[in-house]
Structures are given as C-alpha cells and as structure tokens.
Amino acid sequence: MLTSLVLAALAAAAPPQDDTVARLVGSAMTSGGASAFLETLTDTIGGRMTGSPQSEATAAFLVKALKDRGYANARVEEYPLGARWTRGHAEVRVASPIDRPLHVLSFAWVPGTKGAITAPLVDLGAPKTSLPAVPDAQLKGAVVLVEPQALDGAPSQVMRFAYVGALARAGAAAMLIPSDKAGRMLFTSAFGLYPDGPLPMLSIAKEDTLLLRRLLAKGPVSLGLDVANGLDRGPHKERNVIADLPGSEPGEVVLIGGHFDSWDQAEGADDDGSGIAAVVEAARLLKASGLTPKRTIRFAFFSGEEQALLGSRAYVESHAAELDKHRAVLVMDSGAETPRGLKVHGRADLEAAARAVLAPLAPLGATQVSLDASFDMDHGPFLAAGVPAFSLWVEEGAYDSHHHAITDTFDKVDPLKLSLDTAVMTAAAWALANGPAPGRRLTPSEATEILTRTRLEPLRAILYRPGAR
Numbered sequence: 001m002l003t004s005l006v007l008a009a010l011a012a013a014a015p016p017q018d019d020t021v022a023r024l025v026g027s028a029m030t031s032g033g034a035s036a037f038l039e040t041l042t043d044t045i046g047g048r049m050t051g052s053p054q055s056e057a058t059a060a061f062l063v064k065a066l067k068d069r070g071y072a073n074a075r076v077e078e079y080p081l082g083a084r085w086t087r088g089h090a091e092v093r094v095a096s097p098i099d100r101p102l103h104v105l106s107f108a109w110v111p112g113t114k115g116a117i118t119a120p121l122v123d124l125g126a127p128k129t130s131l132p133a134v135p136d137a138q139l140k141g142a143v144v145l146v147e148p149q150a151l152d153g154a155p156s157q158v159m160r161f162a163y164v165g166a167l168a169r170a171g172a173a174a175m176l177i178p179s180d181k182a183g184r185m186l187f188t189s190a191f192g193l194y195p196d197g198p199l200p201m202l203s204i205a206k207e208d209t210l211l212l213r214r215l216l217a218k219g220p221v222s223l224g225l226d227v228a229n230g231l232d233r234g235p236h237k238e239r240n241v242i243a244d245l246p247g248s249e250p251g252e253v254v255l256i257g258g259h260f261d262s263w264d265q266a267e268g269a270d271d272d273g274s275g276i277a278a279v280v281e282a283a284r285l286l287k288a289s290g291l292t293p294k295r296t297i298r299f300a301f302f303s304g305e306e307q308a309l310l311g312s313r314a315y316v317e318s319h320a321a322e323l324d325k326h327r328a329v330l331v332m333d334s335g336a337e338t339p340r341g342l343k344v345h346g347r348a349d350l351e352a353a354a355r356a357v358l359a360p361l362a363p364l365g366a367t368q369v370s371l372d373a374s375f376d377m378d379h380g381p382f383l384a385a386g387v388p389a390f391s392l393w394v395e396e397g398a399y400d401s402h403h404h405a406i407t408d409t410f411d412k413v414d415p416l417k418l419s420l421d422t423a424v425m426t427a428a429a430w431a432l433a434n435g436p437a438p439g440r441r442l443t444p445s446e447a448t449e450i451l452t453r454t455r456l457e458p459l460r461a462i463l464y465r466p467g468a469r
C-alpha cells in the first residue's frame with residue numbers, strides 16, 4: 001500500500017524539467033495585464049447582471065479581448081435563459097411605534113409587494129430547524145425577520161431556500177434577512193432563487209436589525225413596505241465565452257475559467273472580475289510563450305453563475321460528449337487574495353496531482369491542497385459530472401466584506417495579489433495540460449457519493465430543480 005502510494009506520488013510529481021513555469025510566473029508578476037484588464041472592464045461596463053444588456057456587452061468585450069490576444073477561435077456559446085429580472089424601488093420603514101426609514105435592498109429574482117403595504121413584524125431569529133417553529137397563523141400577512149444558518153453541515157443557502165418557501169406557503173408578506181456586513185452594508189446575492197423566488201425578500205442592515213429587535217422587545221412593531229421588481233419571462237438567451245489554445249493531443253482538454261456575470265449594484269470587481277481578468281491574462285501569457293501544450297487549454301468565461309451556475313451547467317450539458325477527455329477544470333472565484341494553493345473538492349484521489357502542479361510554486365507560498373468541497377462556484381457542475389475539478393484556494397482577506405455588496409469595486413483589488421493569482425492560474429493550467437492526467441472521471445454514482453458525503457447534495461438539488469433554468 002505504502003509502496004504504491006509512494007510510486008503514485010513519484011509518478012505524479014514529475015514536472016517538466018524546463019523553465020517554462022518560471023518564465024510564465026515571471027511574466028505574470030511583471031505584466032500588470034490582469035489589473036489593466038479589470039480596470040477597463042469595471043470602469044466601462046461595471047455591474048453585469050445575468051440577462052442584462054451589460055452581460056451581453058461583456059461577452060462581446062471578452063471575445064474582442066481574446067481575439068486581440070491572438071485567439072481567432074474566441075466565440076460565444078448561447079444557452080436558453082428562462083427569465084430576466086429588473087430592480088425597481090424598495091422602501092421599508094417602521095410604521096409604528098415610531099416612524100423611521102430602514103436601510104434595505106431587495107434580493108434579485110424575487111417579486112415586489114404590488115404596491116404599498118403595512119404589516120406586523122415577526123422575528124424568528126437564527127433558527128436551528130429547517131421549518132419555522134411558530135404556527136402559520138402568526139406568519140400569515142407578517143413581515144418575517146430571519147437569519148438562515150448552515151444546518152447539519154449543509155450551506156446556509158439551503159436553509160434560506162427552505163425558509164422562503166415555508167414563509168410563502170404560510171402566507172407571509174415578505175422576508176427580511178439581516179446583512180452580516182459592517183457599516184450598514186447590504187447583501188445583494190440571491191443564489192438559488194432564480195428564476196422566481198416566491199416572496200418579496202430584502203437584505204436589511206445589521207444596525208437596523210438591532211433597532212427592530214430593541215423595538216420588538218418593548219412591544220408590537222409594524223412596518224410599511226413598497227417594493228417594485230420586474231420579471232420578464234423569456235424566451236431569452238445568455239452566453240458563455242470560450243477560446244482555445246490548441247494542444248498536440250487531439251480531443252484532450254484542460255479548462256480554466258471563472259464567471260463574468262455579477263450582481264447589479266456593484267462593479268463585480270472581485271466577484272468575479274478578478275477571476276476573469278486572471279484567466280484573460282493567462283490566455284495572453286500562454287499564447288505569447290509560443291509553446292504548444294500537450295492538451296488543449298480552454299479558457300471559459302461563464303455567465304449565470306450568481307443565479308444557479310447556469311453557464312457552467314449549460315457548458316457541461318452541451319459538451320457532454322467531450323467530458324471524458326476533459327482532464328481537469330480549474331476555476332478562480334474567491335477573490336484576488338494571496339494564493340494558498342488548490343482545492344480538490346472532496347476528491348482525495350486528486351491530492352497528489354494537485355501537489356505536483358503546485359510544487360514549482362513553492363517560492364510563492366502556494367503549495368497547499370484542501371479537500372474542502374463547495375458547490376457554489378462554476379466547478380460545481382463539473383464536480384457533479386465526475387470531471388476532476390479544482391479551484392484556486394486563497395486567503396480569506398476582505399473578500400467576504402465586499403462580495404455581493406456595492407463596495408465590490410476596482411479599488412478593492414490589490415494588483416500584487418491579482419498578479420500572484422494570475423501566476424498560479426497560468427502555471428497550473430500549463431502543468432495540468434502537460435503532466436499526467438490528474439485523475440479519472442468518476443461514474444455518476446461516485447460523483448453523487450462525493451456530493452452526499454460533503455453535504456452538498458441538498459444545494460445541488462435546489463439549483464438543479466425542475467423549472468430553475
């Protein structure tokens with residue numbers, strides 16, 4: 001057993017004995033290309049909501065950027081989009097016992113209130129059960145304040161989904177979710193609610209939540225709400241952007257990517273502008289090297305990630321016949337923070353290959369491998385399809401303070417850290433394209449077993465539910 005492990009590690013740890021990785025890393029660290037691309041993207045287009053004109057403009061911008069960098073094969077791949085959502089006004093105030101406006105923002109992909117309403121406030125706190133512990137009669141017609149938590153190891157989005165459904169069935173008027181961000185900052189994500197959340201749902205500032213709880217401690221509170229949102233049922237289209245650096249071995253593919261969509265209120269600079277900036281620059285550096293990889297390196301820019309991984313899922317479906325030859329997928333979508341290494345999403349069989357890929361990056365400090373698994377980024381559909389799926393693992397930094405908030409702007413992205421991440425993505429793409437295949441494609445039941453063991457199956461089931469396309 002030990003001998004075979006050692007032999008496997010040695011086999012996986014045989015990096016190409018040339019200076020290609022060193023040259024790619026050096027170029028990534030000195031070009032400033034990723035930061036320059038990100039500045040243009042955020043200053044000219046800004047927020048890029050799925051289904052919006054800005055999203056379409058970004059796809060065109062990416063195709064042109066890739067063609068300018070030598071990729072004549074850069075192209076869009078369209079897929080059907082079930083609905084477009086537009087933000088209207090959202091006003092919430094304390095109606096009694098005082099009169100006070102509250103700091104709120106509607107989540108996307110939910111309806112409005114159909115005019116101004118006044119309703120009593122009910123606070124469910126941070127429940128530890130998957131259904132409300134109070135009778136429906138108390139929820140009917142009420143505005144319900146609730147903080148969904150991770151439950152039984154499943155991510156908090158699963159609880160949020162369960163609660164919005166339960167509150168809608170009980171006849172609640174709206175759901176308020178306290179933002180966990182500092183400085184009255186609101187949270188605009190609506191992962192998994194696409195295409196039509198059942199209830200008006202708003203993010204409310206932490207400070208205003210505390211006010212409401214102080215008022216509730218003294219007696220009944222009622223709120224006035226006026227929320228207008230628009231939902232336009234299609235048929236519509238969205239698109240991914242793809243470009244290839246052809247390899248010498250026909251059919252074999254290593255895909256690196258991120259998502260170009262963002263929420264509407266910010267610039268999406270770090271989520272995931274930094275990821276696509278790194279991948280565009282990786283494409284430029286690899287093309288400029290003049291080298292031909294063994295496997296085709298495919299650069300993928302997905303849309304619809306923030307709704308339900310729509311773009312990457314569409315890719316997995318439309319390229320199903322080629323997935324047996326997709327040797328690896330590598331996604332960057334955790335912000336431009338100091339790189340730690342790679343995540344292998346529950347697949348211990350990929351660990352040795354990940355360590356071999358990272359070995360030449362030891363001077364950058366990016367040699368760690370994490371078995372932690374997640375399903376809320378574009379590696380998810382590939383993980384579910386059994387394709388070896390990696391994501392860039394970075395320090396947490398300030399990512400969580402700004403992502404999905406209006407403060408996710410270009411000034412927050414540190415050019416040095418973005419260069420480091422670009423270097424790791426570029427070097428890892430090259431190593432994955434030229435080294436031994438990192439692992440085999442899992443069977444459907446093996447892939448399901450991983451999602452079940454890592455408590456991600458409930459989230460996958462929400463995202464892949466019928467009608468959520």
Ligand SMILES: [Zn+2]
Binds near residue numbers: 305
């Ligand atoms: Zn993201």
